[in-house]
Amino acid sequence: MTVKVRFAPSPTGRLHVGNVRTALINWLFARKMGGEFLLRFDDTDPERSKQEYVDGIKADLSWLGLDWDDSFHQSSRFDEYDAAVLKLKEAGLLYACYETPEELERKRKIALSRGRPPVYDRAALELTDAEKAALEAEGRKPHWRFKLSGEPCVWNDLVRGEQSIDTSSISDPVLVRADGSYLYTLPSVVDDINAKITHVVRGEDHVTNSGAQIEIFRALGGSSPDMAHTPLLVGADGQGLSKRLGSLSIQQLREDGFEAMSVLSLLAKIGTSDPVELRENLAILSDEFDFAKIGRAPARFDEKDLFNLNSQIVHSLPFEDVKAKLGALPLGDQATAEFWELVSPNLQLVKDAGIWLQVVYGDISADIPDEDRDYVAGASALLPDGEITAESWSIWTSALKTASGRKGKGLFMPLRLALTGQSRGPEMDKMIVALGREKVLKRLG
Numbered sequence: 068m069t070v071k072v073r074f075a076p077s078p079t080g081r082l083h084v085g086n087v088r089t090a091l092i093n094w095l096f097a098r099k100m101g102g103e104f105l106l107r108f109d110d111t112d113p114e115r116s117k118q119e120y121v122d123g124i125k126a127d128l129s130w131l132g133l134d135w136d137d138s139f140h141q142s143s144r145f146d147e148y149d150a151a152v153l154k155l156k157e158a159g160l161l162y163a164c165y166e167t168p169e170e171l172e173r174k175r176k177i178a179l180s181r182g183r184p185p186v187y188d189r190a191a192l193e194l195t196d197a198e199k200a201a202l203e204a205e206g207r208k209p210h211w212r213f214k215l216s217g218e219p220c221v222w223n224d225l226v227r228g229e230q231s232i233d234t235s236s237i238s239d240p241v242l243v244r245a246d247g248s249y250l251y252t253l254p255s256v257v258d259d260i261n262a263k264i265t266h267v268v269r270g271e272d273h274v275t276n277s278g279a280q281i282e283i284f285r286a287l288g289g290s291s292p293d294m295a296h297t298p299l300l301v302g303a304d305g306q307g308l309s310k311r312l313g314s315l316s317i318q319q320l321r322e323d324g325f326e327a328m329s330v331l332s333l334l335a336k337i338g339t340s341d342p343v344e345l346r347e348n349l350a351i352l353s354d355e356f357d358f359a360k361i362g363r364a365p366a367r368f369d370e371k372d373l374f375n376l377n378s379q380i381v382h383s384l385p386f387e388d389v390k391a392k393l394g395a396l397p398l399g400d401q402a403t404a405e406f407w408e409l410v411s412p413n414l415q416l417v418k419d420a421g422i423w424l425q426v427v428y429g430d431i432s433a434d435i436p437d438e439d440r441d442y443v444a445g446a447s448a449l450l451p452d453g454e455i456t457a458e459s460w461s462i463w464t465s466a467l468k469t470a471s472g473r474k475g476k477g478l479f480m481p482l483r484l485a486l487t488g489q490s491r492g493p494e495m496d497k498m499i500v501a502l503g504r505e506k507v508l509k510r511l512g
């Protein structure tokens with residue numbers, strides 16, 4: 068059996084970290100199994116679906132390196148959905164309902180007030196042909212519900228283990244709205260059958276859907292694919308995805324300067340039994356992928372981890388690879404390999420090199436505390452003569468130590484502040500070499 072999976076975003080916005088994780092898990096599994104990864108656009112809602120989001124989603128996946136073997140749009144497949152509707156109607160499994168949203172809401176409230184679950188009461192199943200005709204004469208148009216079996220629907224979930232959804236505890240799902248438009252439930256099943264999807268891998272918010280969809284698979288004469296429902300992402304505090312994180316888009320992360328492999332490493336490893344560590348490429352991540360490693364607890368997305376992983380990549384990037392990115396920053400055209408070697412160990416993002424470009428190649432302003440002013444101004448007298456070399460810093464600061472009686476932070480910090488305008492940063496012995504004698508003297512005042 069060749070594994071075939073799909074990632075099915077609705078093109079109503081850009082990809083955020085949550086749905087990219089679903090895409091990634093599908094992709095890693097497909098590649099590990101030598102299978103296929105399809106990209107399906109769930110665009111049955113013509114109002115909200117936009118071509119710019121289709122293009123954006125493709126750009127996001129491409130940037131991450133998640134290539135797809137084929138892609139298609141649900142909006143091109145309405146004939147297939149209509150045929151499935153016919154089949155379900157003929158089997159007596161799709162029935163017309165005429166309640167307005169207000170009537171349904173009233174039924175819901177009554178059920179709740181009587182301590183009953185708010186499950187649709189199937190009143191429409193009792194309607195006679197004459198009653199239906201009368202309702203239609205009033206101008207009502209039917210919406211269509213799938214008749215669930217009322218039996219437990221059981222499957223062995225690749226992440227959650229044995230699952231049982233009691234279909235008598237959920238409402239018969241509406242598959243077709245009164246205006247004839249489709250809800251997500253049916254088209255997804257029709258497409259999964261048609262594309263011969265072997266595994267449906269998605270977030271656990273779809274578990275209840277799966278109970279109904281498995282019955283629809285069977286009603287349409289297919290067998291249901293294997294299912295895997297992954298726990299959702301939560302923020303660092305474990306309190307559910309914060310608003311910021313819920314809308315944290317891949318586009319944003321990319322613009323912020325994160326490297327694709329730090330985003331991918333984090334999303335592949337959180338919520339699994341593997342440690343969250345940087346991996347060099349997608350092939351390694353897919354080799355290491357296993358549904359059995361995915362736990363039941365929510366996956367914790369901590370931006371601190373993302374910064375850590377990204378720092379590791381940035382520290383190992385050769386100058387040649389960042390030259391273009393540095394070049395896009397102010398003064399970045401002056402950056403040299405030595406500059407990169409000096410500043411990269413302190414960076415989380417390549418673009419954070421911006422302040423150091425300013426420090427090394429531009430001008431700074433430094434805020435020296437009053438008590439350090441004389442010390443800083445007097446320090447130039449003890450700067451070793453000639454060109455500044457790798458040894459100059461230690462010779463200079465030893466001399467300053469003896470002359471001023473200062474030590475530790477009191478000895479070094481005023482110099483760092485005066486020379487870079489920053490209270491932390493690259494090692495000063497290398498920094499003064501990069502600055503050169505003229506700048507050092509000028510900044511000491």
Ligand code: GLU
Pocket residue numbers: 074075076077109251255268269273
């Ligand atoms: N468009 C659906 C969603 O984004 C797809 C769910 C599925 O994978 O079946 O939630």
